[in-house]
Each structure stands twice: as structure tokens, then as C-alpha cells.
Amino acid sequence: MQTAFDPLAPEQLRQWAERWRDELLSNVLPWWQRQIFDAEGRVLGGRSNDGRVLEAPRSAVLGTRLLWTFASAEQRLALPPRPQLDWAWAWVSQGLTDPEHGGVFWHVDAQGQPLAAHKQVYAQAFAIYALCAAHAARPDPERRALQQALEFFELLQAHAFDQADGGCWEGFTRDWLPLPGARLSDKEPPAPKTMNTMLHVLEALTELLRHHRVPAVEARLRELLVLFIERIWLPGPRCFGLFFSHDWRVLTPQVSWGHDIETAWLLVRAADVLGDATLLARSRDLAVQVADAVLARGVAPDGSVHGEGRFDGRITDDQRHWWCQAEAVVGFWDAWQISGDPRHANAAWRAWRYIDRHHVDRVGGDWFKTLDVQGRVVAAVPKAGLWECPYHHVRSGLEMIERLAPR
Structure with a gap:
């Protein structure tokens, strides 16, 4: 493919879409189909970059994202049914789901x-x-998967939302009692509300509403969308806050440029599915603002996206994480589709070029998940693990294949 990029050139767009399709079908999906299940179809704890099986807890993050990946690829790429989807569904429904109190456990064993x-x-x-x-x-006919999704939503309705100030709490005990100090990892400060959790609740409710339009789901999705626009987006530092008090005081000056550009396009998707013209206009306007802010402060000269920084622009994580680059491709392209600004299209293209040159593993399969500032693989970060999964890059590919198609 040519390095000079023209977002209005149909042949270049066709070639880019074909490259994405080939990457998913020939490199990414086959690796996960072969490498992440044991002989009984149960999810493994992970694999190192050299292919060794890792003995680690089986996380809900990895298990649920595997199901999303295999199901979405099958449906959106019109692939023939494969057993990996059935294995992943069984793992989520039986291996991860709490049969007594409902919901999924955070970590389980083999x-x-x-x-x-x-x-x-x-x-x-x-x-x-x-x-x-x-x-x-x-x-x-029984709509089993959708019914289970609705049961999970009802649990969130009953326990997870702050009825006074809005938004979601972070976590609960097994039997759904409040769990102060719940957080995703030891790297995060204790915070009763986080942007990351609320982003993915918004993302989930977007898809639930797409398939089952009920007033309760619609109301919660609208609430979260307004919170992102009016509370979580910080106009001063031009970024989304990450950690909040119960009454929306931002607790740290941290910026995650990967989360910012991911949020930008997911807000537009949510408003579109919601069908609210006013919120859609506001989300589209904000998506362009976010893209400009990330482009100004979070993108390196080689087109890759930095890990994290602070409100004052200082970079605190200069590693290159696969998910940040994958979300940058979609987020910047979404901004281009809204704004028509060639800077956004070029940013999406340059993020992809970085991925293609550095993250794609053409020998072992799939992508290397974390690189240092020189583009070298960080060996300590596995190819599959508690957080290392196919969700971000498969979703990026599916989105771009669809968005690059002739209109």
C-alpha cells in the first residue's frame, strides 16, 4: 500500500479495507481460535509472546471479550459458525456467571x-x-443470550447506579453489597466512580438498546451520555477525567489519550442508537474536539498514541499499547467522517501504519500488545492475559472494514 494517503481516493480505501480484512481473517482470529482454549474448550489463563501457556486466573475481562470477538466477527464478516463461539458462550454463561447471586465473577480458576x-x-x-x-x-427462539444480558442489566439497575448524583459505582461484594475501594487494578487510585467503568456501561447499554428497546435501558443510556458531555469531559484541560468522587470532583490530573479517542466515537454511536438528534449533534461536536485535543498532545511524531499523561501535557507513560493505537484508528476516522478535516483522516492512517509496522506479529500471529518508545516489544506484557485480548483490534478492524466500504 502507498504511504501517501488520500481519504477521498476510492482505490486506497478499498486496499485499506482489504488489508484489515486479511489481518483479521489470516492473522488475528486464527491465533485466538487456536491458542486461547484448552482441550475441553475452557479459556486458558494466557500466553506469552513466545507462545507459552501462562498459569494465571481466568479474568472476566478476557472471557467476555472473547465471546464478543468471536460473535462479532462471525456476524459482521458473515463467517461460517465455528465452535470457539460456543466455547466462549459456555465459558461466560457457566464458568464466569455466579449461579447463586447473578453477575460474573472477577476472576475464576480453570x-x-x-x-x-x-x-x-x-x-x-x-x-x-x-x-x-x-x-x-x-x-x-428463546433469545437466551439476550435474556441473560437483560438479567445482568436488571442487576445493574438494582445496585450499580447512584440515584442521587448519577453514574455508576465501581464494585460490590459477591452478594451485591457495596464494596468501598473496589478498583480495576492496583495501578488505579481508589475512586467511587471512574470514567472507564462508565464508558463500558454506556457501550454495553448502546448494544442492549439496539436489540431490545425498553424505557429503562434508554433512560440509563441517556443519563450516561449527558454525564459524559457535561461532567466527565473537562473543557479546561480538554480531556475526559478518569477518577471522580461521588459528587463529580475530579480526583487526579491524569489523562488517558487512548480512552479519550475511544470515548469520542462511542459517544457518537450511543447517541445514534438512542435516536436523540440533540445529543447526537452534541456528541459529534465533542468527538471532533476530542480528536483535536488528542492529536495536539497525545500523538507522537511517528503517528502512534502515547499511553498516559497529565493535564499539563506531561507524558507519564510513553509505552505504545495496542489498544490505544486500535482505538485511534477508529476515533480519528470517525472525526474525519464528521468534520471532513484531512488532519483527522491522516491521523487514523498514521496510527494504522504504526500498527502495521510494529504491533502486527507476522511470525507468531496476532499483535504484540505493548512496545517501548523505540517500538521494541515489552516482553513482560503477554500476548493473551488478564487484560490482553482481541477486543480492541478486532473491533477496530470490523469498524474500519465497514466504514471504508463505498457509500
């Missing part, structure tokens, strides 16, 4: 026994998201 039995709201959101994808790929 047999699906809980190792961390608390209910992280983030994980419940991904379960809803994945089950909606399974419903779209394999609809059945």
Missing part, C-alpha cells in the same frame, strides 16, 4: 471456581456487551 468473587461493574458491562453480540450472531 474449572470456573471463583478466585475473586466480587462483582466489578466493569465486568458486568462487558458481559452484557458480549451477550448482545452472541444474540446478533446466533439468534434463537
Whole structure:
């Protein structure tokens, strides 16, 4: 493919879409189909970059995202049914789901026994998201996947939302009692509300509303969309806040440019599915603002997106994470589709060029997940693990294949 990029050149767009399709079908999906299940169809703890199986807890993050990946690829690429979707669905429904109190456990062992039995709201959101994808790929008369997604939503309705100030709490005990201090990892400060959790609840409710329009889902999605526009977006530092008090005081000066550009296009998607013209206009305007802010401060000279920084522009994580680059491709392209500004189209293209040159593993398959500032693989970060999964880059590919198609 040529390095000079013209977003209005149909042949270049066709070639780019074909390259994405080939990457998914020949490199990414085959790796995950072959490498992430044991002989009984259960999810493994992970694999290192050299292919070694890792003995690690089976996270809800990995399990639910596998289901989303196999279901979405089958449905959106019109692929023939494969057993990996069935294995992933069984793993989420039986290995991860709490049969007594509902919801998914945070971590389980190889047999699906809980190792961390608390209910992280983030994980419940991904379960809803994945089950909606399974419903779209394999609809059945009983609508089992969709019904399970609705059951998970009802648990969030009953426990997860702050009725006074809005938004979602972070986590609960196994039996859904408040769990102060719940957080996604030890790297995060304690915070009762986080942008990351609310983003993925919004994402999940977007898909649930797409398949099942009920007033309760619609109301919660609208609430979250308004919160992102009016509370979580910080006009001063031009970024989304990451960690909040219960009454929306921002707790840290941290910026995650990967989350910012991901949020930008997901807000537009949510408003579009919601069908609210006013919120759609506001989301589209904000998406362009976010793209400009990320382009100004979060993109390196080689087109890659930095990990994290601070409100004053200082970079605190200069590693290149696969998910940031994948979300940048979609987020910048979405901004181009809204604004027509060639800077946004070029930013999407340059992020892809960085991915193609550095993240794609043409020997071992799939992508290297984290690189240092020189583009060298960080060996300590596995190819598959608690957080390392196919969701971001498969979704980026599916989105771009569809968006690059002739109109």
C-alpha cells in the first residue's frame, strides 16, 4: 500500500479495507481460535509472546471479550459458525456467571471456581456487551443470550447506579453489597466512580438498546451520555477525567489519550442508537474536539498514541499499547467522517501504519500488545492475559472494514 494517503481516493480505501480484512481473517482470529482454549474448550489463563501457556486466573475481562470477538466477527464478516463461539458462550454463561447471586465473577480458576468473587461493574458491562453480540450472531427462539444480558442489566439497575448524583459505582461484594475501594487494578487510585467503568456501561447499554428497546435501558443510556458531555469531559484541560468522587470532583490530573479517542466515537454511536438528534449533534461536536485535543498532545511524531499523561501535557507513560493505537484508528476516522478535516483522516492512517509496522506479529500471529518508545516489544506484557485480548483490534478492524466500504 502507498504511504501517501488520500481519504477521498476510492482505490486506497478499498486496499485499506482489504488489508484489515486479511489481518483479521489470516492473522488475528486464527491465533485466538487456536491458542486461547484448552482441550475441553475452557479459556486458558494466557500466553506469552513466545507462545507459552501462562498459569494465571481466568479474568472476566478476557472471557467476555472473547465471546464478543468471536460473535462479532462471525456476524459482521458473515463467517461460517465455528465452535470457539460456543466455547466462549459456555465459558461466560457457566464458568464466569455466579449461579447463586447473578453477575460474573472477577476472576475464576480453570474449572470456573471463583478466585475473586466480587462483582466489578466493569465486568458486568462487558458481559452484557458480549451477550448482545452472541444474540446478533446466533439468534434463537428463546433469545437466551439476550435474556441473560437483560438479567445482568436488571442487576445493574438494582445496585450499580447512584440515584442521587448519577453514574455508576465501581464494585460490590459477591452478594451485591457495596464494596468501598473496589478498583480495576492496583495501578488505579481508589475512586467511587471512574470514567472507564462508565464508558463500558454506556457501550454495553448502546448494544442492549439496539436489540431490545425498553424505557429503562434508554433512560440509563441517556443519563450516561449527558454525564459524559457535561461532567466527565473537562473543557479546561480538554480531556475526559478518569477518577471522580461521588459528587463529580475530579480526583487526579491524569489523562488517558487512548480512552479519550475511544470515548469520542462511542459517544457518537450511543447517541445514534438512542435516536436523540440533540445529543447526537452534541456528541459529534465533542468527538471532533476530542480528536483535536488528542492529536495536539497525545500523538507522537511517528503517528502512534502515547499511553498516559497529565493535564499539563506531561507524558507519564510513553509505552505504545495496542489498544490505544486500535482505538485511534477508529476515533480519528470517525472525526474525519464528521468534520471532513484531512488532519483527522491522516491521523487514523498514521496510527494504522504504526500498527502495521510494529504491533502486527507476522511470525507468531496476532499483535504484540505493548512496545517501548523505540517500538521494541515489552516482553513482560503477554500476548493473551488478564487484560490482553482481541477486543480492541478486532473491533477496530470490523469498524474500519465497514466504514471504508463505498457509500
